[in-house]
Amino acid sequence: MSDRLTNDAVVKVARLARLDLTPDEIERATEKLGDMLDHFADIDALDLSAIEPMNQPLPIVNVMRDDVVEPCLDRDEVLAAAPQAEDGRFRVPPIIGFAG
Amino acid sequence: MSQPTWTQDGYELVVGLEVHVELATKTKLFSASPNRFGDEPNTNIDPVTLGLPGALPVLNKYAVELGMRIGLALNCTVQPCTFARKNYFYPDMPTSYQISQYEDPLNIDGWLDLPDGSRVGIERAHMEQDAGKSTHVGGGEGRVHGAEHSLIDLNRAGVPLVEIVSRPDIRSPEQARSFVNELRAILLTIGASDAKMEEGSMRVDANVSVRRPGAELGTRCEIKNVNSVRSVGRAIEYEARRQILMLDAGESIRQQTRHWDEGDGRTHTLRDKEDADDYRYFLEPDLVPVMPSAEWIDAVRASLPMLPAARRTRLAEATGLAVDSEAIGSIVDRGQDDYAFAVHDAGGDIGRAVVHLKEAFAELGAEPALPAADLAGLTRLEVEGKLTATQAKTVVAELIEQGGGDAAAIAAAKGFEAMDTSELETMVDEAIAAQPDAWEKFRAGENKAMGALVGHIMKASRGQADGKLVTRILNARK
Numbered sequence: 070m071s072d073r074l075t076n077d078a079v080v081k082v083a084r085l086a087r088l089d090l091t092p093d094e095i096e097r098a099t100e101k102l103g104d105m106l107d108h109f110a111d112i113d114a115l116d117l118s119a120i121e122p123m124n125q126p127l128p129i130v131n132v133m134r135d136d137v138v139e140p141c142l143d144r145d146e147v148l149a150a151a152p153q154a155e156d157g158r159f160r161v162p163p164i165i166g167f168a169g
Numbered sequence: 170m171s172q173p174t175w176t177q178d179g180y181e182l183v184v185g186l187e188v189h190v191e192l193a194t195k196t197k198l199f200s201a202s203p204n205r206f207g208d209e210p211n212t213n214i215d216p217v218t219l220g221l222p223g224a225l226p227v228l229n230k231y232a233v234e235l236g237m238r239i240g241l242a243l244n245c246t247v248q249p250c251t252f253a254r255k256n257y258f259y260p261d262m263p264t265s266y267q268i269s270q271y272e273d274p275l276n277i278d279g280w281l282d283l284p285d286g287s288r289v290g291i292e293r294a295h296m297e298q299d300a301g302k303s304t305h306v307g308g309g310e311g312r313v314h315g316a317e318h319s320l321i322d323l324n325r326a327g328v329p330l331v332e333i334v335s336r337p338d339i340r341s342p343e344q345a346r347s348f349v350n351e352l353r354a355i356l357l358t359i360g361a362s363d364a365k366m367e368e369g370s371m372r373v374d375a376n377v378s379v380r381r382p383g384a385e386l387g388t389r390c391e392i393k394n395v396n397s398v399r400s401v402g403r404a405i406e407y408e409a410r411r412q413i414l415m416l417d418a419g420e421s422i423r424q425q426t427r428h429w430d431e432g433d434g435r436t437h438t439l440r441d442k443e444d445a446d447d448y449r450y451f452l453e454p455d456l457v458p459v460m461p462s463a464e465w466i467d468a469v470r471a472s473l474p475m476l477p478a479a480r481r482t483r484l485a486e487a488t489g490l491a492v493d494s495e496a497i498g499s500i501v502d503r504g505q506d507d508y509a510f511a512v513h514d515a516g517g518d519i520g521r522a523v524v525h526l527k528e529a530f531a532e533l534g535a536e537p538a539l540p541a542a543d544l545a546g547l548t549r550l551e552v553e554g555k556l557t558a559t560q561a562k563t564v565v566a567e568l569i570e571q572g573g574g575d576a577a578a579i580a581a582a583k584g585f586e587a588m589d590t591s592e593l594e595t596m597v598d599e600a601i602a603a604q605p606d607a608w609e610k611f612r613a614g615e616n617k618a619m620g621a622l623v624g625h626i627m628k629a630s631r632g633q634a635d636g637k638l639v640t641r642i643l644n645a646r647k
Contacts (some may be wrong), residue, residue, distance in 0.1 A: 085259050085447055124251050124273075124452060130460045136231035139201035143441050144211045147219065157210040158304070158320035163258040 073106040074099055175341035175409070178417065180379040182409045184339035186348060186401075189330050190362040191370040198298045198329035199226030199268065201454075205385060205447045206368055210322035220264035225455050228252075232329035233459060234277070235361045236296045237469045239331050240475060241274025242355050243291045249460040250295075252453040260321050261301035268298035269332075275459070281335075281355075282478055283347045284493045290336030301326035318404065326359030331361070331441070337386065342402035349373055349398050354477040354502060364398055373401055376410040379416070388422040392436055394429045400643040406428040408436050409635060457573045480506050487513065488520045490503045496527040517545025518552045521561070529565045531561045540573045547576035560585040586632070593626075593634060597642050600625040612647050619643060 079099045083090045090098065144157060151158035175182045194204050216224035217342050253271035274295030278483050281289050307317030341344050353371060356364040357641045364371040373395050378387035390412070406430075412422050413478050427436040447558035475483070484506045485492040500506055505526050512522040521545055530537055547633065548562055550556045556564065560580065600622045601608045610618035622643060626634050 071191065082449075085256070092360065109630050125454075125457050126455055130249075130458045130641035131304050132228065133233065133459075134201070134227045136196050136229050137201060138196050138203050139215075141202050141212060142214050142216070142219070144209075144214070149215060155320055157213075158322050160262070161321055163305075163316050163318055 073110070128135040175335060175406070176382075178413055179381060180409075180413050182340055182342075182405070182418070183337050183380060183389075184337065184345050184405055185337035185376040185389075186333075186335045186345060187374040187376065187391075188333045188335075188349070188352060189374075189380075190333070190356055190364060190374040191238070191328040192232050193332060193360060193362050194229055194232050194235065194329055196229055197327035198232050198296070200228050200327055202327070204328045205324075206370065208324055208341055210324060210635060211554075215326040217264075218323055220262075220371045226268065226453075228456060228459065231430060233297065235329075236275050236294070236331050237466065239333065239356065239361050240279065240294050241466075241470050242277070243279040243281055243294060243333065243344070243360050243475060245276035245279030245291060245294055246441060246464050247461055248646045249273065249278055252296075252456045253450045254453050255448045255450055257448060259300070260319065261323075263301075263323065267298060267645045268302065268453055270295035270455070273458075275461075280415065281351060282347065283344065284478070284481065284498065285344070285347065287344060289348055291342075293336045294331050294333045294422075297330050297332060299325050299328040299330050301315050302310075305497050305577045308577075322384045335533060337389075339377075342405045345375065345405050346398050346402045348508075349401050351477065352570065358474055358504075369396075372396075376403065377405055378410070378422070379409050379412045387416075388424050390422065390424065390436070391426045392429050392632060393426060393439065394431075396431065400429060402435060402437060405626075407434060411436065417601075431519070432531060439446045444467060473604060477501055484509060484523070488523050490520075498521055499531075500526050503533075505530060505533075505537070508535070508537055508541060511541035512545045512548065512568055513544040515545035517541070518548040518551065521548035521551050525561070529562070529569060533569070537569075538572050539568055539579050544566055545578065550576055550580065552640065554635060556580055557633065558637075559632050567629050593638060596626045596629055596634065597622075597639065597646065598630065601646075611643070631635075 074100050076095055079095050079102065080090075083095070120151070146152040148157070148159070151159050182529040187287045191204070196202060197204050197213075197218065200215045200216045202213040202218055205213060205594060208377075213378065217226055227273060227519060237247050237308070250270055250273045253270050255269045255271070256266045258265055274289075275573070276294040279291035279294070281291060283289065301321050301323040302324070304320045305316035305517040306320060335348065339348060353364045353366075356362045356371070362370055366373070372579070375392045377392060380387040389409060392404050392408055395401050408427065415422060423441065425441055426439045428439040429436050445575060475498035479502045481492050481497050482502060484490075484492070485497050487510070488497070490497050500509060508530075509519055509522050509526055513519040525544065533539075544565070547556070547568065550564075551558070551561050564576050564579050568574055568582075601627055604621050607618045607621040611622065619640070623636060623639055626639050627636070
């Protein structure tokens with residue numbers, strides 16, 4: 070197993086991602102993510118000083134649109150798809166208890 | 170010039186500001202729904218705003234242009250930039266991430282000069298999308314604490330923002346207020362935002378810390394929910410005092426996000442500050458880099474209007490008033506300086522025009538309905554000594570009410586005729602006779618004593634005497 074990643078770090082990342090993982094799942098995720106970090110460490114070990122950093126795999130820049138309004142979605146149709154709605158708005162559980 | 174510094178009990182204050190401004194575009198940053206305040210909830214929504222699977226963001230070119238305008242007006246370098254995802258869970262952002270700029274912001278390394286002559290560095294001004302609006306139901310006064318549930322309106326989600334991050338160069342609450350005022354004036358002048366703090370289109374967060382002068386920077390707290398320029402100063406001052414009390418009691422400051430409560434005038438803990446790591450920033454895979462060409466940057470730079478600082482200098486030089494005087498500041502704030510120059514161009518006296526603009530034109534906006542030539546006519550009468558300052562005020566009020574007119578005719582209709590000098594000389598004689606003590610004190614060099622003499626003459630002439638002329642006669646007699 071990789072020593073690049075601890076269980077605690079995985080628990081923290083899982084909490085940030087709102088994933089409710091069992092102890093077993095944490096073990097497995099720690100191992101898999103550790104393997105990935107090992108792989109990146111292999112890449113890190115290469116001398117890449119002559120290679121331009123790549124921000125984006127596509128060889129294009131400046132994809133933009135004009136500032137022109139287009140029709141919106143129908144509110145009632147959208148809210149009908151939400152678990153709960155009230156007063157034309159999405160109704161969600163209390164936020165402080167919800168945040169971690 | 171000197172810069173005001175706030176100190177208490179041997180501590181100095183260090184403040185950096187983060188100002189979010191909503192851009193004055195027609196549509197959102199990455200989708201074509203309207204960017205409009207005050208619409209019915211959830212009417213300006215589309216698949217990108219809702220974070221529906223498969224929906225792809227497409228960058229609004231005009232938003233980038235407004236972002237560049239802000240950067241250039243703040244003396245920043247505009248550079249090639251990328252977008253990143255800032256991940257966090259909050260129901261006002263259905264994607265569970267905000268598209269922002271992290272490693273390569275659009276604008277870096279600028280500065281803002283304040284009217285007092287101090288300079289505040291600008292670290293960066295980057296683009297990002299706004300979140301939706303939450304209304305908390307149950308609990309006290311719409312606060313998030315104790316709420317039973319929340320209602321989400323996503324009209325604002327995806328509205329383009331520029332976040333302007335200052336360097337920690339601010340040393341007093343007044344300087345922070347002045348920064349916000351000056352920034353707001355610039356944003357309005359360049360048409361980048363309507364910058365209304367009360368509507369949330371300009372939001373100020375303050376990073377506040379204290380330290381012994383010369384020491385390393387102290388631990389900072391970020392103050393949110395500061396909704397007016399006045400609150401900016403109050404919140405910073407409260408927070409600095411709180412931190413000093415804690416340090417003096419031997420406690421340490423925890424890095425926190427704190428909430429300013431306008432009602433009780435205090436800051437309250439909102440949450441311990443997240444590390445940037447917790448946001449797990451990574452490059453937004455659905456957007457390509459933006460590389461503004463030199464031509465585009467030059468064209469945007471060339472399109473910038475004259476900025477408030479330059480306009481204040483221009484008006485101050487034309488009138489002889491101090492560049493940081495209230496008259497110059499308020500007239501430029503209202504955008505009436507061009508009107509002042511129009512009065513000048515119409516043959517009027519710009520100094521007298523500024524006096525009238527400062528008071529009588531406060532509510533008239535950048536383009537007063539009164540033709541500049543009519544105000545010019547009035548100022549000529551004043552300069553020629555045909556109207557006193559008090560009479561001129563009355564005529565100005567009349568001109569404004571009528572939307573224009575001939576100042577001389579209005580003055581004549583009101584029976585305003587300048588007194589001739591001999592009449593005034595007689596009044597001065599009478600005043601000296603009536604107030605011999607004041608006269609002696611005045612002659613002995615006590616200038617305050619002149620007030621009693623001038624007052625006597627004003628009363629005797631029922632306000633018709635020209636104060637300046639009276640002063641001149643009194644000084645000549647001395």
